[in-house]
Amino acid sequence: MIESRVTLNTEVSKDGVLTITISGRLDSTSTGNIWQGVIDALERASSKRVVVDTSEIDYCDGTGIGLLVEIQRRQKKTGSKLEISGLRDEYQKLLDFFDPLEFEESRPEKSRKTNLTEEVGRATFSVWDNIRSQVAFLGELVAALYLAARNPTVVRWKDAFLIAETAGVNAFPIVALISFLIGLIMAFQAAIPMKQFGAEIFVADLIALSTLRELGPLMTAIVMAGRTSSAFAAELGTMKVNEEVDALTTMGLDPVRFLVLTRVIATLFMMPLITIFANLFGILGGSVVLLSMGYPLNTYIDRIIQSADYVDLLGGLLKSLAFGLIVAGIGCSHGLRTRTGASAVGDSTTKAVVSGIIMIILTDGLFSVVYFYLGI
Amino acid sequence: MNTESETIIHVESLTVAYEDTVVIDNISFEVRKGEVFVILGGSGCGKSTLLKQMIGLYSPAAGRILIDGQDIVSAEGDERLRILRKIGVMYQSSALFGSMALFENVRLPLEEFTNLNSAAMDLIVLMKLKLVGLKGFENHMPSELSGGMQKRAAIARAMVLDPQILFLDEPSAGLDPITSAELDQLIISLAHNLKITFVIVTHELPSIYSIADRVIMLDKRVKKIVADGRPQDLRDKSDNQWVRQFFKREVTSNVS
Structure with missing residues (x-):
């Protein structure tokens, strides 16, 4: 001073x-x-x-x-x-x-008194507005994907490959680590009570089925929602704040085709690939527990092959495709709806992660019901 | 306008470089107390970079910058804080905090650096907003203000602690001519009445003629100061043809 x-x-x-x-x-x-x-x-x-x-x-x-x-x-x-x-x-x-x-007054206050009815009305309108813009965005995205399927040259493949690397390949270590640890922890927790019945070898069945059908795709999707979806929302949100999105629009370039399509395609390609690795590392995690209990690796692999088949694997991978669409779509959608100001980018990122995880869980539940009725 | 000749800023043998690219090469100048000092030059000549060096945001490749006798480049801790209390800065993008209303933006430095009570702080904030013509907009968020209003708000925030020196980066950009002229009057009045020294980076020639006591011109081709003096003198009497053309807004192939 x-x-x-x-x-x-x-x-x-x-x-x-x-x-x-x-x-x-x-x-x-x-x-x-x-x-x-x-x-x-x-x-x-x-x-x-x-x-x-x-x-x-x-x-x-x-x-x-x-x-x-x-x-x-x-x-x-x-x-x-x-x-x-x-x-x-x-x-x-x-x-x-x-x-x-x-x-006279130290600071004139904003007259902002609202009653409960008005607040409920505003909140309802906001939810309705949110649903409407999500549906509109989904429509634009489907239209862009259809266009890309008919004419793949409209996709900026160079950008898509770069995004596949940053959003997908670079996510591999964290996905692998988390899957390995979850496989290991789950096997460890299950092995102790199962050992009392002499059924510890069935830990392999537990790990194989739960990883391939559920945990592999789900954990990958949740990690990607935290890592990739938030990155998309922040990147597109900053572009929106800096008027770069407006610049694209006035140049006659559709932001959905230019920015969203590449991200969605890259994530759709990468999600099943990362999920396969997540499955592998989850199963490896489980093997550590059984090996430490004296079972040979061959026995563990045999049980895995007997208990799970390709339908389990492909069912999980199909889910991962849907999760990929959610991760990229919701991240980009919230990014493009960013308002002005630095805090707006933070809001968009938070919304992208929260609504992304909720949508992933809901979709997972939907898949479970559908698979049950299909007998998968 | 300048009544005192005491020097408040010394820039000595300053060289600014981005990695191997030299932007400003070994320049020296002084700013006198109470002076409205304008840094002028073509686009990309390093005007804003020079300003950012002067407020201690970046370290120069070589040279010293003394603010009221203290070197802002080497100062650390409390010494640096003492120097920073003497300056206020208005950034080109206004840099208002988007999550705070205008009132809170301007009040923040008072809360952090003074022992005024709450009502006193409120009064000072309202006075500053009145000075820049923004009284009545206290509760507006920065995103609800026009570009020109954001600039004025940023000036209010920069001067809320009554610094000795105000650095303004492109203050008139984005303002209509009347608001710009009002801002010029405000600068003149603050320099006159409060003896605030202004260091301004601007392109606006009408503003420069009305407010500047002294102008230095940077030329990106030689990376040095090519002119130093009163704007009217530089326009009419400068030896450098490029400088005269710049002031007269003459377009030739030599003008970059």
Whole structure:
């Protein structure tokens, strides 16, 4: 802090005149030291006449002028006489710029009173608006995918490959680690009670079926929602804030085809591939537990092959395709609906991850029901 | 306009480079207290870069920048904070905090650096907003303000602690001529009455004629200062043809 010295003297004369003498440097650092003292003196004396002697002020900045305005404001309110004496011309000019009565209230509040009915109405409208824009976005996306299927040259394949690398290949280590640990933990938790019945070898069945059908695709999708969907939302959101999306539109380029299509295609390609690795690492995690219990690797592999078949694997991979569409689609959709400001990008990212995970779980449930009725 | 000749900023043998690319090559100049000092030059000549060096955001490749006698480049900790309290900056993009209303944006430095009570802070904020013509917009979010209003809000925030030096990066850009002229008047008035020193990067020639006490011109071809003086003198009497053309807005193949 810069050292600034200011002194305050207050005196009430016999005839009731309050004299406030301020001397020294009245700036943003020092004014706070005497502000309350001045206000207290004014309130205590409640004099009909106040004289503020400023002749010994060496320097006065905007904050110092603020104190003088506050004195004027209080005196005008009470109708008392005020004399500010000895103020240098340059400060007087600045003081004259402000009408004290303009600052009656410290801060005018926004009239923003709403009742419960209005809030419910607004929230409902917001949900409805959200659903409408999601449906509209889905329509645009399907149209763009249809166009791309009929004419693959409309896709910017170079961008798609780059995105496949950053959003897919680079996600491989984290997906592999999480799948391995989940396989290991699940096998460990299951092996202890199953051992009591001498059924610990069936841990292999548990791991194979749950990983291929459920956990492999689901965990991959959840990691991708946290990693890739949020990245898409942040990237497109920043582009929206920087008016880059508007620039594309005015150039006659459809943002959905230009930005979303490449991301969706890249994610659709990468999701099943990463899911296969997630399955492999989940099963490897389970093998660690059984190997440590003394079973040979061959026995573990045999049980896996006997308990699970290609239908389980392909069923899981089909789900991963749907999850890929959700991860990329929701991330891009929230990115493109970003409002202005830095916090808006954060909002979009959060919404993308939260709604992405909810949609993934709901879709997973839907697949379970469908597979049950199909006897898969 | 300039009444005192005391130097407040010394730039000594400053060289600015991005990796191996030299943008500004060994320049020196001084800014005097209370002066409205304008940095001028063609696009890409390093004006904004120079400003960012002067406010200590980047370290130069060589040279020193003294603010009120203290080197902002080498200062650290409390010493750096003391120097930063002497300056206020308005960025080209305004850089208002998007998650805060205008009132909170301007109030933030007061909350962090002064011991004023809450009502006093409110009053100071309203006074600053009145100074820049934004009283009545306290509750607006930055995204609800026009580009020109955002700039004025950024000036209010930059000067809320009454710094000795205000750095303004392209203050008039995006403002209509009347608002721009009002802003010029505000700058003149603050320089006059509060003895604030202004360092301004701008292209706006009408503004420069009305506010600048002194102008330096950077030329990206030589990476040096090619002119230094009053704008009227540079326009009419400069030895450098490019400088005269710049001020007269004459288009020739030499003008970059």
